[in-house]
Amino acid sequence: MSQERRTPWVVKYRPSRVADVVNQEEAKKAFLSWLDSWLRGKPEKKAALLYGPPGSGKTSLVEAAAREYGLELLEMNASDYRRASDIERVAVASSRGASLVGARGKIILLDEVDGISATADLGALDAVMNLISRTSHPVVLIANDPWDPKLRELREVCLLIEFKRLTKTEVKRVLQNICRSEKLDCEDEALDFIAERAEGDLRSAINDLEALGEGFGKVTYALARSVLGYRNRELDSFEVVRRILTSKYSWQARAAASQTDLAPDELIQWISENVPRQAVDPEDLWRAFESLSRADIYMARIVKSGSWDLLAYASDMMTAGVALAIRNPQYKFKWVKYGFPEKIRMMSKTREIRQVRDDLAKIIAQHLKCSTSVAKSEVIPLLKVIFDNNPEYAARLALGLGLSDSMIRYLSERNGDRIVKLVEDLKVQLRETLLGGLESSAKKEAEKVKPITKKVQRERSRSSGGLESFLKK
């Protein structure tokens, strides 16, 4: 049977309009208003960094928007970044104004920027930075993990737009639509299975569906299971926690724990997250946390002493101990919605701000010769008071301590931008006083020639050596 070559479904069912991009309303709004600001000629940031889990619609949104706005899409993939000269070529093309090229504007899209390796692709990141500073067209970067330290400089010059992981229901709805338009016979259970397995990655779900549909002409649960295979986890983490918390006997709780491949330190986070949802009675809640606290202490002792024998007791306290602590029958067996451990989620969500805060604490610790924890608990709160209430003085401090713009903004949401501006003014004053006369005009001339690199250098010196190295130049 010779069929003509078909377009893959992921291409065929790509959203053609922005409205068709599944969910991601916030991202759409942010992206479109950024694009609008470009078209009006006044973008606050020249580049946008779209990030989020794979298959959540990042590339699709850019493509759909380009189509709707009638913009030409100039795409580069990770492999292109390896040669700084290629990026240079794009940069030259993009630095020309839209009027020279013709009526059509462009969007420059750099996919998979987190694939740039900081060491192997030496120069590539600088080339991207350079591109952004010179471009007269919107530049869009795409990454799964934008918090990679090597992308730090990029993050500072980009508008960050987050894409959320799609839910199972959203993925399933798309699959249903495809089944309908392909006139494919699909069991509901099978779609559930595919959607569940995709973990929010719509692209992989569509690929799975296509594999089954094209290969077998129908999509049944049995086929899906045998072809696509089942994930390793014996029991879903939510289910394990539910069984533990609602156990009546200690053996039940212990047995439930043996059916998960969560490590003990993960399991305790799952239980700790969900205990308060099941243990509503204050007595139960307190007893349950006392028990978890015991488990946690055993775990600390394991780390300290290296004696893994203690794990048995830690495990008992977090399973049977917690299960038997929850006694009030009114709540014990009630079905409540559980949540994913917020702590783990928060840690990844706030990585950027924590990085800024930790770097700031290091600078303060160096100046005051104290530990970073003292800097965080004693000094930063007072600095915040100063930065919130006295911008002029704050700017002088920021200059003296060599704080970066993001640190200044961390110290005062209210006055951040203003203080950053004041620091710039102070620096100009400082340079003029220091150089004076002829020298200063020569310097200004030099700045006119290469404004970009100058700025990058300044940025660097500020983060490393602060005022001292700034003055040496």
Place this chain on the structure above:
Amino acid sequence: MSARGVLAELLWAEKYRPRSLREIVNQEEIVKRLQVFVKEKNMPHLLFAGPPGTGKTTAAHALAHDLYGEDYRLYMLELNASDERGIDVIRTKVKEFARSKLPANVPFKIVLLDEADNMTADAQQALRRLMEMYVDVTRFILIANYPSKIIEPIQSRCAVFRFTQLKKEDVISRLKWICSNEKVVCDDRGLEAIYEVSEGDMRKAINILQAAAALGEVNVSNVYKVVGLATPAEIRALLKSALFEGDFLKARDNLRKLMVSYGLSGVDIIKQLHREIFSSEINMPEEMRVEIADYLGEIQFRLVEGADDEIQLSALLAKLVLLGKPLRQQAQAKPTKVK
């Protein structure tokens, strides 16, 4: 001073730190003994012990300054036990440092190890070996808040210097001197308030002074304003939602905010809560304040043993929810007259 001095500002705790032993006004006995080491260009390992903000780190730097001159940092390795990742890192750094050049006229270099009492007993054992191994070219200065947390074999190898709490008049006269240097208006009651809230900790006192000065002048109202603003609102919010509303989940949200966005450690939070529960602005039965304080101590002990911040503080919140139960019932019984 230069343009830099006019335009850029430093933290006063750094700006007004004594550079030389001569400039240290209090701790006279200690300074006298340290000056002997400078004169003889010889010293044993030293252990500086005492409460925070009494001049331990300053004295160590001043000693090195007087021994080696302006460039003393070439001959001193500064480590903070709380910030170094384990004894292995410390070992590598010390080893490398021991190999570097000796100063011209002093036969040893200095390893300064701050917050040494935060090291585990095992790490301290390894530290002791390090101290012996490089004793021909280095001297260690260990700094600790609690000397009893330093293992016996290290204590016996060190000359121990006990720094005492600074006297109120010493702190206040220093603050006054800074104010006159900075041309800041201050009044005595304002300075006394700073002394009260900083509990004799000079570094803390100077930091608060600078923040209060940034608000205008140093008076009682600005000092308390600064301290109030510097205490995260989430601390009180957390107490309220756990104790008076019985809302564990809300309290835990506040807890997480404190840990993640403020970067406070579990112990930091407990200490702030401790201050808060004895505040007259929180209305609760007197015996409950004591009961909570007791439990705070228990949780802090568990944390010091290495337990997890979030789980232990969640246990604390659960306890608060439980303790608050009768309060909430009382409050409810009043307006609505039950079924």
